[in-house]
Amino acid sequence: MSLQEFLLLASRTAILFLESSIFGTLALSALAGRVVGRRMVRTMLACLLILFPLWLAAQSAQMSDTHSFAALPSAVMLVLQASWVGHLALVRIAAWTLVWLILRVGGRGGWSRHWAMLPAGLALALHAGAGHAAATGDTLLFLAVLAHVLAAASWIGGLSALWLALDGPNPSLLVARYAWFGLICVIVVVATAVAQALELTGGIVGLVGTAYGHVILVKIALLACLLVLACRHRFSLAPRLPRSLPVLRRSVLLESVIGLAVLVAASLLSTLPPGAHDQPTWPFAYRLSFELLDDLELRAEMLNALRALGGAALLLLLAVLSRRVRWFAVATALAITWFAIPHFDLLLAPTEPTYYWQSTTGYTPQSIASGKAAYIEHCAACHGPNGAGDGALGVGLPVPPADLTAPHLWNHPDGELYWWITHGVIGPDGKLAMAGFGTTLDDDTVWALIDFLHANNPNKPDDLTLGAPHHHH
Numbered sequence: 368m369s370l371q372e373f374l375l376l377a378s379r380t381a382i383l384f385l386e387s388s389i390f391g392t393l394a395l396s397a398l399a400g401r402v403v404g405r406r407m408v409r410t411m412l413a414c415l416l417i418l419f420p421l422w423l424a425a426q427s428a429q430m431s432d433t434h435s436f437a438a439l440p441s442a443v444m445l446v447l448q449a450s451w452v453g454h455l456a457l458v459r460i461a462a463w464t465l466v467w468l469i470l471r472v473g474g475r476g477g478w479s480r481h482w483a484m485l486p487a488g489l490a491l492a493l494h495a496g497a498g499h500a501a502a503t504g505d506t507l508l509f510l511a512v513l514a515h516v517l518a519a520a521s522w523i524g525g526l527s528a529l530w531l532a533l534d535g536p537n538p539s540l541l542v543a544r545y546a547w548f549g550l551i552c553v554i555v556v557v558a559t560a561v562a563q564a565l566e567l568t569g570g571i572v573g574l575v576g577t578a579y580g581h582v583i584l585v586k587i588a589l590l591a592c593l594l595v596l597a598c599r600h601r602f603s604l605a606p607r608l609p610r611s612l613p614v615l616r617r618s619v620l621l622e623s624v625i626g627l628a629v630l631v632a633a634s635l636l637s638t639l640p641p642g643a644h645d646q647p648t649w650p651f652a653y654r655l656s657f658e659l660l661d662d663l664e665l666r667a668e669m670l671n672a673l674r675a676l677g678g679a680a681l682l683l684l685l686a687v688l689s690r691r692v693r694w695f696a697v698a699t700a701l702a703i704t705w706f707a708i709p710h711f712d713l714l715l716a717p718t719e720p721t722y723y724w725q726s727t728t729g730y731t732p733q734s735i736a737s738g739k740a741a742y743i744e745h746c747a748a749c750h751g752p753n754g755a756g757d758g759a760l761g762v763g764l765p766v767p768p769a770d771l772t773a774p775h776l777w778n779h780p781d782g783e784l785y786w787w788i789t790h791g792v793i794g795p796d797g798k799l800a801m802a803g804f805g806t807t808l809d810d811d812t813v814w815a816l817i818d819f820l821h822a823n824n825p826n827k828p829d830d831l832t833l834g835a836p837h838h839h840h
């Protein structure tokens with residue numbers, strides 16, 4: 368990460384944190400029925416105004432790709448005048464000013480706190496408007512993100528104000544009310560996160576295989592920590608107030624710090640391509656696969672292993688119910704499990720890291736044509752002019768070149784073909800049967816080649832899963 372990227376991330380996170388805290392503090396005042404964190408809101412608004420130019424400079428430098436200070440002013444002007452990000456930034460400044468004005472005019476009155484929540488919420492909502500969801504143009508998804516941002520911000524942002532307010536009168540009532548509020552926020556946060564996950568992360572493969580997915584996993588872990596702390600406050604510490612007040616305050620502070628980490632993850636996400644739009648690199652040597660179960664014998668083996676596990680479960684139940692046979696039953700169940708587990712290897716297929724990559728060409732006539740040219744230049748000598756595996760150069764090889772017009776080519780997804788062409792193919796004897804072309808061919812050419820292989824293969828099975836699975840070990 369360059370200094371510029373770091374500054375951008377840090378200033379963006381700080382702004383998100385301050386905006387959340389302002390909104391959360393106002394929300395907490397409404398919950399508590401009294402004014403909380405008056406001075407804090409004013410200080411935070413001042414900090415926002417100081418941070419804003421820093422963020423704007425870093426953002427503009429990145430968007431116009433300049434590294435010189437001299438070019439910065441014109442880059443900033445360009446962003447403010449001509450970009451969506453710049454326009455949103457101006458609206459954001461207006462919203463902050465409005466919060467300040469309302470609180471100023473309202474003085475100590477409670478009503479101004481409620482009204483100030485409107486522009487404060489608007490400033491937060493703009494984060495949803497600048498994110499990936501808005502870019503997809505999907506209204507439902509956008510609303511989900513909007514609710515997600517508002518709920519998460521008011522929950523996390525309210526914590527610093529809660530920490531302050533615990534010093535005031537009646538902390539146990541406050542904790543109880545905050546717990547209800549937090550519960551509603553968490554339900555909204557989780558429900559809307561699931562909606563986004565389905566759209567943006569690209570499933571399990573996207574979660575474990577892309578940087579975007581990894582940050583989401585970290586976010587989920589942090590959210591779990593927040594939930595544990597929240598339960599501790601509500602059920603363990605709050606009933607023992609006021610004796611537990613020092614512990615509670617420290618714990619709320621910790622929760623707030625973890626909340627900040629969640630916001631760091633959230634702003635990091637907005638800089639990364641969503642998992643669904645990134646090539647996911649599978650991190651494990653195996654993937655779950657049901658291909659082998661097409662074979663009746665192997666399917667029977669699998670069913671027997673499942674039956675054995677069922678028997679082991681019954682034995683464990685027996686161990687719980689009857690004291691007399693307990694140790695015998697547990698030992699037998701363990702032995703059965705020990706012997707049954709290896710059979711589940713049938714469900715694991717060895718897999719290449721690029722297995723889930725998808726072609727970037729769109730299977731156009733142009734890419735097929737350029738794939739054909741590359742095939743004639745690099746592949747035909749071994750695989751033959753028509754791909755039947757009958758090239759002159761292949762005659763003396765220990766493993767004959769594959770027939771690329773055979774139906775089983777279709778059993779291999781694009782990502783697997785990509786791996787073979789770039790990294791080579793291991794033959795049945797465990798040795799490299801074909802060297803990879805990763806250093807000679809660029810990505811576009813490899814995808815084009817794959818398009819040509821498909822266009823050149825007339826034997827696509829009607830039902831793809833019926834083709835006999837073909838394995839390279």
Ligand code: HEC
Binds near residue numbers: 745764769801
């Ligand atoms: C030096 C000879 C040689 C050249 C050149 C060559 N291959 Fe191969 N190819 C092989 C051999 C040998 C195998 C292994 C067959 C096996 O394992 O059964 C193979 C296997 C493959 C497979 C795996 C097919 C399958 O289903 O098992 C693909 C795909 C493939 N080659 C594509 C290509 C492409 C595309 C090119 C050109 C960029 C190319 N090959 C160039 C010799 C060659």
